[in-house]
Amino acid sequence: MKTNHRETVRAWLAAERRGQDEEADRQFRRVAAVLPRLRPSAGFADAVLQRAGLAETTPDLWASWWGRLAVASALLSAGSLAVSLTPHGWLTAGLASLRAVAWGVNHGGAAARAWIGGAFTVWAGLAHAAVALGRLLAAPGPMLLLVLNLTVAGAALAALRRLLPLQEN
Amino acid sequence: MALTDAELVARALAGSQDACRLLVARHSRVVFNLIARMVRDPGVAEELAQDSFVKAFGALRSFDPSYKFSNWLLRIAQNTAIDHLRRVRPETVSIDAEAPGQPIADLLVDERARSPLDRAEQRDLREALETALAGLRPDYRRLVVLRYLEDASYEDIAAMLDLPLGTVKSHLHRARAELARLMEDSGWAPDRDPADEVCNPGRGPARRTG
Structure with missing residues (x-):
């Protein structure tokens, strides 16, 4: 209605x-x-709850005394250990660390090689299957059957789409 | 079925954050609209509307469930707006004073208007009404907003503002009469040729000087 x-x-x-x-x-x-009915911005409710101290807050570990204590203890023990180590101890610890890194790289590399090999095997199998299917379909008989099948399916789909709006009405 | 305000208040008192959120979602538009019309600055209005809800949640235990929550909340909102107006503008607002800067006008876009002519006419009317509304005393303005923009009944307004029913009616009558005078002064008098403004939408209605 025009006003x-x-x-x-x-x-x-x-x-x-x-x-x-x-x-x-x-x-x-x-x-x-x-006159328009004015609306507040999208984050209004969140801002209200935040200001009213009603918003859910994620637990801040650093804010708790035991969280701070745990971090301080870890730092203190690591620091004490570092100070107490002799040069021989540093060398032993360094070598052990290097050995651990080398072991990780070695095993990681082997796992990656195995994974890539497995993937290639799977893809090769699929490729063989696709080639076999293509050869089968390239023959005149199966090709004709496939075209006929697609034509019937397309016609059925078109008929269904025409029928649906009629049913809605 | 949707929970009533009283049920939501009970849940909020029991510590439900969802209930508080629902109460805010349900009433934020009305609270914001009332305050924005009173203070005429959307940024300040948003701040004050938040204040109103924070105050309401802080005083939720004093809320009497036999009253309407919206009335109680709007009373807090209008008190918050009035306190703000007193702080920033302690002098009495003159009805002849120029309207302050109109950031609210920036929000006045309605894509529903059908033709450019209709849109121009609607824009002219909105601007004129906004200006006239801004020229009203804040206590009259809040009545107009509650009655005509929020469709509040006389009884609800009386309860909300803690005024006698007769006072609400007489103040609304005066507010409307004042608005009518301001609208006529800005060129919307019935004896005016409408083609003047409609054909020159960019020029706006002429101001009567006499």
């Missing part, structure tokens, strides 16, 4: 002039309908 704003304003102002309170109230309600 003639000026006519509505005129009707309201005329009612005000005539002192028709109820009519003026009714007409002004129509005039005021053009």
Whole structure:
């Protein structure tokens, strides 16, 4: 319905002039309908809950005394150990670390090789199957059958799409 | 079935964050609209609307469930807005004063308007109404917003603002009469030729000087 704003304003102002309170109230309600109802921004509820101290907070381990104690203990023990090690001890620990890294690289590399080999095997099998299927379909008989099958399926789908809107109506 | 406000308040009092969130979602638009119309600055209005909810949640235990939650909340909201207006503008607002900067006008976009002419006419009317509304005393403005923008009944407004019913009606009558005068002054008088403004949407309605 088309709204003639000026006519509505005129009707309201005329009612005000005539002192028709109820009519003026009714007409002004129509005039005021053009004013938008303002809305707050999207994060309003979150901001309110945050400010009211009602928002769910993720536990901050650092904020708890036992979290700080655990970190401080770990740092202290690591520091004490580092200070107490002799040069021979440093050498032994360093060699042990290097050995661990080398073991990891070696085993990791072997695992990666095995994974890639496995993937190639799978893909090779699929490729063989695809070639065999292609050869089979390239023959005139199966090809004709396939085209016929696709044509029937396409026609059935088109008929179904025509029928669906009719049923909705 | 949707929970009532009273049920949500009970759950909020029991510590349910979801209930608080639902209460905010349900009433934030009305609270924001009322405050934004009163303070005429969306940024400040958002801040004050948040304040209102924070105050309401802080005082939730004092809420009497036999009253409407929306009335109670809107009373807090309008008190918050009035406190702000008193702080920033302690002098009485003159109805003849120029409207302050109108950031709210930036929000006035309605794509539903059908034709360019209709859109121009609607924009002119909105601007004129916004300006007239801004020229009203804040206590009249809140009445107009509650009655005509939020469709509140006289009884609800009376309960919300803690005013006698007769006062609400008479103040609304005066507010509307004042708005009518302001609208006529800005060129919307019934005897005016509408073609003047409709054909020149960019020019806006002429101001009567006499």
